[in-house]
Amino acid sequence: MVRTLYKASLRKLISYIKGNRKAIAVELERDMKTAAGLHDFERAASLRNKLRAMQELQRRVMFGDKEFLDISKDKALADLAKLLGLKDIPVRIEGYDISHMSGQQVVASMVVFTNGVSDRAEYRKFKVSEKNDDTGNIYQTIFRRLSERHLKSWGRPDLLLIDGGKGQLAAAIRARDERGVAVPIISIAKREEELLVHKTGSQIDTAFIEQIRSQLRTDIMVHEDGDVYVVNLHPDQRNAGSHSKNLRASMESTRHERPTAAENTLAATDIVKLFQRIRDESHRFAVSYHTALKRQQQTKNQLEEIPGIGPKTRAKLLKKFGSIKKIFEASDEDLEVEIGRQKTQLIKQASENININRQ
Template identity: 25%
Template sequence: MADPATYRPAPGSVPESPGVYRFRDEGGRVIYVGKAKNLRSRLNSYFADFAGLHPRTQTMLQTAARVDWTVVGTEVEALQLEYSWIKEYDPRFNVRYRDDKSYPYLAVTLDEEFPRVMVMRGAKRKGVRYFGPYSHAWAIRETVDLLLRVFPVRTCKPGTFERQHRIGRPCLLGDIGKCSAPCVGRVTPQEHRLLAEEFCEFMAGNTGRFIKRLEREMRAAAAVEEYERAARLRDDVRALQQALEKQSVVLGDDTDCDVIALAEDPLQAAFQVFYVRGGRIRGQRGWVVDKVEDVSAGELVERFLMQLYEEGADAGMPREVLVPAEPADATAMTDLLGGRRGGPVRLRVPQRGDKKALLDTVERNAREALKQHKTRRSSDLTARSLALQEIQEALGLAEAPLRIECYDVSNLQGTDVVASMVVFEDGLPRKSEYRRFKIRTVEGQDDVRSIHEVITRRFRRHLAERDAAPAVAAERREGAAGDVLAAYGFEDAEEGGHRPIDPETGRPRKFAYPPNLVVVDGGAPQVAAARRALDELGVDDIDVCGIAKRMEEVWLPGDDDPVILSRGSEGLFLLQRLRDEAHDFAIRYHRQRRSKGMTASELDAVPGLGPARRRALLQHFGSLRRLKEATPDQIAEVPGIGLRTAESILGALRGEPSSGEHGQGEKPG
């Protein structure tokens, strides 16, 4: 633990301006980012009375080795810079927000020629219109099923769309009128896009004009005695009304707002958001927060708003946001959100009336979410702590292995040999630091030599980064850090595509930190190879073990007998998770390489078939198997492919000479 007095800034050296500051550890990694209206006043508060600080703040100061700062012009700039640095560095002592579960959205892919309505989870992408999020996917599907009567937009996957297009027949939804069947040309692309845009407009809350339009058409049809059409339009109106009834009315018809509530305890907090559009609840979402630092409710709300409205001028950002407490700097936050929305945004803490009642409802949801999360998390934390303690005791480690790296090798009969490295920190996967390797020097099926190569490459890189760090720090001040990095060979980014850490900026290194424990998938030979690789590099402060699949035995270097952990052991369960994660990661990489190799080798054998036409063939048929099953006439339908070329393609894929190899109309002898 460092003494904060050793790196306290000199009196008068910190400016009295708005800015953002960073605490770093001995390795140069940023461990905390904060902002301040007055940098001198804020930083002095950390060093003036250490004993009076919150225990978590004391731990942060003792972990840090130095502090630096950047001056900005305004408090809005400080907000923006603080948030961007927190995203970039992922500091361990800053508050961390994460979804309390995976929420589904209703998405309309307006970036496609024929937009598709679908349920989507995960990261958003440009060109897609999103509605929600919703608590359950089935709620989305019920709503979509009702709306497809009026807005028959396609819902099929691209493969289904292409298949129906090839056979010239619509699917079941097209037959029953819940799809306009653009796959067979029943509507033009422009007509189908108009349907999709009207669907989006209805979902966005502009519902009245569609119902009124259908009612007018229904009355007009009845007036000219087209009773069947009038009955169908009546059913369409009922379908729209039923879809609206599924969304609770909570405020006036013209009210658009997001309602944010917070429930917290000293260690954790839960946020819940209700999205209200047109007075109706259109979606709900929740986040769970680990309070690594000591923060007030206003500071939590401020940072949560930055995350919630991260995506610039998002069309989903409303004019009004109801919050449980004013942000720490309400004026700067209002200006920042207004700039992102492209119009004024009002932050308000409701005190009475319908909006206060709605905020109370959202707060009850937040309290329930926090209660459920704590119930699940308590067992998880206990199990992870117990697992690390059991591994430490069983393997005789000096300390609990807070960072573990696991390695596995994958190949098919000695071909396309690859390896994987997965990382667990505090018993949880750290997927951003996973790495994969293409084995260079080993030919054939030799897992022992492959493990030796991978461990050597990984830790040779670690040693080079460690040795380069002081030179980079010194040369950066003279603007020559790039030359130093190049001298150490860091221009080669084959194994991960990341630059090493810059001690001056705190950006991640290629392999971040060395682990406490290296685990290999295998028994005594693989463990011996890993230990030998570390010894050859002079690395003697990292422990090694292996886990063999046959009896789930744990092997240590130099031991004749394995360590046997009980079947119910949390430590064994964690090692199994590591091994299985590394195995799956290696298999995925191996299959990816093998698939590319098969595609290239089989289609490359066709004379005159270039990359563009190979891509066109695979996109048209979807796979090599379907391509092999096609007829020459079907292959010739692909743009740029003639009949003779189609015959050559089939000949190459089926291992038969095509007619083109023997002359027109000639058969092989």
């Protein structure tokens, strides 16, 4: 009997995970009421606990490889659409970040979240101009992203999330308008981790944000900064000292808070978690690409220091072996096949000199 009940519960759990949430919840609630009507209060309590457990399960969704966050993505997307006055839930959200070292190896990342879940197959990366100009680089990135060719091959985004302040937001909006594409754009300011929404340029309905601005709430605070609305989803957290610090702090501090009746219309915490994930991903992806280019440049510089090895030979070697380490470790025979005996001797001599200097 116990095993039969266990199997039945397991089948319901699997069915729930697969997406049959509403049907299972209705069934459990019906059985709970029936048990209560028959004065079988122990069974009614057990069914109530199962219903609550399954509802909590929905708030644990996979966001990436072996990574779980305590978040209801459905709720986050619905609340985001409400906050920004979007007609539909943003199915495809793209996050952008710029990474460089004093204007060198400047790269931009584009991460994609489909239905609230990271979609790594859709990630893209851009090499942009070699200068320390974040606004100019964001403009260049968004202008390239919204080209007719990329819209056709990559699809049209429902929302763009820019990592940066008013300057970066304005640059992204200008690039979009010059392309003549209709897509909402907002940004996250670095210092306070606040959302920036342009009153007219973000292409959203600001009615709900304006409503929040006139209310006294503990979960969201809105103020104006010229032509931009600044939306603070964590009013009790200020001055981020590290990337996304305030977003994470907000998650912890508001996890057990019970909103008032007026605040039940929108849960800021779920939106914060979603934005934190997108922001972290865009930053991680940009930094990883920047690091890869930096290593590639270091390899190129080492090869450039070898007399007699020109740009065509360097390109050929890197294409064949992939790195300076593998070039230096290659056998004489493998190198000679690619560049001949004379240049192979130059490579081997340079390799020996590097090893001597390291000793």
